[in-house]
Amino acid sequence: MTSRERASLEIDGIVQGVGFRPFVYRLALRFGLSGWVRNTGKGVQIEAEGEGEDLLAFSHALRDEAPPLAVIGSVKFEKIAPAGGEGFVIMDSAKAGKGGEISPDCDVCDDCLAEMFDPNNRRYLYPFINCTNCGPRYSIITGIPYDRPATTMAGFAMCDDCLAEYHDPLNRRFHAQPNACPVCGPRLSLVDRDGTPVAGDPLGQALAALCAGRVVAVKGVGGYHLAVDACNEAAVSLLRRRKKRDEKPFAMLAADLDSVRRHVRCSDLEGRLLAGVERPIVLMRKLPQTPIAQLVAPGNGWFGFMLPGNPLQHLLARSFGGPLVMTSGNLSDEPIAYRDDEALRMLSGIADMFLTNDREIHTRTDDSVIRLYRGEPLFLRRSRGYVPRALALPDEQASVLALGAELKATLCLSRGAKGVLSQHIGDLKNAATMASLEESAGHLQRLLEITPEVVAHDLHPDYLSTVYGQGLGLPCVAVQHHHAHMASCMAENGLDGDVIGVILDGTGYGSDGTIWGGEFLVGGYGGFERRGHLAQLRMPGGDAAVKEPYRMALSALYRLHEDQLFRQPLTVCEQVQESDRPLFLKMLEKGINAPLTSSCGRLFDAVSALLGVRHRISYEGQAAIELEALAETGSADEPYPYLVTGEAGEVLDFAPAVVAICTDLAAGRSRADIARAFHRTVAAGIVDVCGRIRTTTGLDRVVLSGGVFQNRLLTEDVADRLAAADFLVYCHRLVPPNDGGLALGQAVIAGRLFGCRGK
Known part of the structure; x- marks a missing residue:
């Protein structure tokens, strides 16, 4: 038997x-x-x-x-x-069915690290060590099934020792596709900015250059980084000048958690995030006394650190000792460089040397960025280490290629009840970034074997992604920007039905042709109704008002004082020369080159400029980021006054708060306290409007989305107040609240519209 x-x-x-x-x-x-x-x-x-x-x-x-x-x-x-x-x-791989999932790139496992630092091991100090439990995946895969011929390791023939490991089912490197050693695998090299090889040990020479205050471009798993000594003020200043990046914070690399904790307050959860196989950059609060150069993160209370995410970074960090700036190797507004010839061309004016290798990167992937919110991780950028992990969708749907918006572009491919967000691509303001989006779209479709039935894009007719999507020859769905934000948060939280969506960001093309950005929506995947918004302000100079927040401050003051604007005893008024003031007033009065916006991001810009925090910015969101940093040092129990008006929809008006802010400035109240009170005011107004919408709709579920909800101080206050008012509050966890998560919402909206036709 x-x-x-x-x-x-x-x-x-x-x-x-x-x-x-x-x-x-x-x-x-x-x-x-x-x-x-x-x-x-x-x-x-x-x-x-x-x-x-x-x-x-x-x-x-x-x-x-x-x-x-x-x-x-x-x-x-x-x-x-x-x-x-x-x-x-x-057995050998077989193609059966469609839609496999690919592992993201991962850090070095403990077993490989032990071998790499063992002088008796044949892979001692080898910067490309890996096994089936670690190493590059997504960045080197060219096709499926995932076998060595379908990776950028195809050109490296394994030596006898590596082959024996590769074919031994009991070995840790059995069918480890990137398997290699110093005899048969990729090798480091060091070249100068002209591409001429530098004599000597590449790693040792690169370390010597870093110690001497020079800039070294380092080829990683998903692209090039630019590295300098983070404690050398002159070296950091040199990098800033060459990269033309005046003030945006740089990320740093440290050897281990003990090293990180010398410079920031690192909680247990932040430590676990740093040490995870994904190796993201984690934003943590600065310690008061640190030898790190002030220019690493000027005007900012936070440092961004990461731990080594590949063998070469482990070797660099341990050998150098102190923290290294490790920022994306790119020019302003362009994607990270990942091809060797491209890196030399793009970065030769920035880097003194290039620490490179002969293993090709097939797919560029920039670093992921996370900060904590209410004790939970919040993505600011979801990329290397997490992509292309699939996200569960609320239901089966048609296969969609969603193209995101213009800033922080990502795309999303869906099939059935799964959606795959791409790596961070960047801002679609030039041909290089647009080409990267097109490459990523094609690669993901081939890799995941998804043939989209429909394309989803932003409602804005002039975005490069909109033009690209409309040229693909597929049915297109134009999705309103803030509706996509709401759907994105709903989808990652598994919600269905109708909700209240509080969507706060900088810019989004509204259904009425105006610029939205402070929205209270009611609806779900199938549609929405705009039930409220922030009171509109003019943007004098149009896009110039984004880069020069003083313009938004003057716009807010114009609503109160009209042609008496420049008679106010405020330093922000001095930003416009006497001779230009009549033109500026006419612009605001007539609306000439001064479009209306309900943007919450522009409101934060206005208050930042009013307080003298930031009149002009050198990177996106700088005025609001520095206003938040100031508010974190202040205290305020009570919010400023505000108004809620309107019959066809609630209009949340912070004009009374602007009056009170000016009064407090004149009275000498601490700017930090004023900034804190302003944050409390915005939170109180949001909850007030949600309460009014609940009264008329009966809805008690609120989703929070949009780039403004990267502001930890505001988001925690809003969520706490909503919960205290018996709302069910849903925030982002799996995708960023900014436009980096927008494509997910577009995909679900378009997929629901077309039904479940996917094969």
């Missing part, structure tokens, strides 16, 4: 390139099973035969003991007829 049974198992998720097949092989040996395992285009397929109880234990262990980098989606288990046979084998 025997109870032998056979089962077929199909597993999807991130199960390729993470050591899953050798894991299955070892499990099968442990439970005495015969059969086989292989990769497919969709995931992993297994046939296993043995005693019934062993087969059941095997199926449970597949989930419970999966490799560290594996993310199991679904497991389809089906009993089939026994076939007999002995032994368990790993």
Whole structure:
């Protein structure tokens, strides 16, 4: 008598390139099973035969003991007829079905690190060490199934030792596609800005250059970084001048958590985020005394740190000792450089030397950025380490290619009940970034085998992504910007039905043709109604008002004083020369080159300029970021007054708050306290309007989205006040609240509109 049974198992998720097949092989040996395992285009397929109880234990262990980098989606288990046979084998990959998931790039595992720093190991100090539990994945994959010929390692023939590891199912490097060693794998090189090789050990010479205050471009897993000594004020200043990046904070690399904690307040959760395999940049509050150069993050109470995310960064950080600036290797408004010739061309005016290698990067991926909000991680940029992990959608839907908006562009591909957001691409203001978006769209479609049925794009007719989407020959859905924000937050929280959407950002093309940005929406994926907004201000000079916040401050004052604007005893009025004031007043009076906006971002700009924090900016959001930093040092229990008016919809008007701010400035109240009181005022007004909308609709679920909700101080106050008023509050966790998460909302809106037709 025997109870032998056979089962077929199909597993999807991130199960390729993470050591899953050798894991299955070892499990099968442990439970005495015969059969086989292989990769497919969709995931992993297994046939296993043995005693019934062993087969059941095997199926449970597949989930419970999966490799560290594996993310199991679904497991389809089906009993089939026994076939007999002995032994368990790993078969060659087969293409079966569509839609597999690819592992993101990952940090070096502890086993590889131990080998890399072991003088007796053949991979001692080798900067490309990896195994099935770690290393590059998404950035080197050219196609599926994930086998070595479909990666940028295809041109490196393995030596006998590496081949033996690669073919041994009991070895940690069994079918590790990037497997290599100093004999057969990629190699470091150092060149100067002209591309001429530099004599000597590349790593040692690069370290010497960094110690001497020079700028070194370092090729990483997803692109080039620019590195300098973070404690050398002159070196940081040099990098700023050459990169033409006046004040935007630089990220830094530190060797370990102990090193990070010498410079910032790092909580346990922040430490876990830093040390995770994804290796994001984490924003943490500065310590009062730190040797880091002030120019690393001027006017900012936070530092962005990351821990080494690849073997070369481990070698650099440990050998250098102190923190290194490690910022994206690009020119202003352009994507990170990732091809060697491109990096030399783009960065030769910035870097003195290039620490590079001969392993090609197929897909550029910039660093991810996270900060904590209410004790939970909040993405400011979701990219390397997290992409292309799939996100669960609320329901099955049509396959959509969603193209995001103009700033912080990402795209989203959906199929069934899953959506895949691309890596951070950048601001679509030039041909280079637009080309990167097109490349990413094509690569993800090929890699995930998704053929979109519909394209979703922003409502704005002039965005480069809109023009691109309309030229693809597919049905197009134009999605209003703030509706997409609301849907994005709903989707990642698994919500359906109608909600109240509080959407606060800088700029979005409204359904009425004006510039929106402080919106109270009611609706769901199928549509929305604008139930309220912030009182409109004119943007004198149009786009110039974004770069020069003093213009927004004068616009807010004009609503109060009209032609007496420049008679007010405020320093912000001095930003306009006497001779230009009549023209400025006429611009505001007649609306000439002064479009109306309900933008909350522009309101923060206005108050920042009123307080003298920032009259002009050198990077997006700077005025609001520095206003938040100032507010964090102040105290205020009570908000300023505000008005809620309107019959067709609630209009939240902060003009009374502007009057009170001017009064407090004249009375000598602390600017920090004023800034804190302003934050409280905006939070109080938001909750007031939500309460009025609940009264007329009965809705008590509120989603918070838009770039303004990157402001930790405001977001926590709004969420706490809403919760105290018995609202159910939903915020972003899996995607950024800024435009980097917008494509997810577009994808769900368009997918619902077209129904579930996906193959």
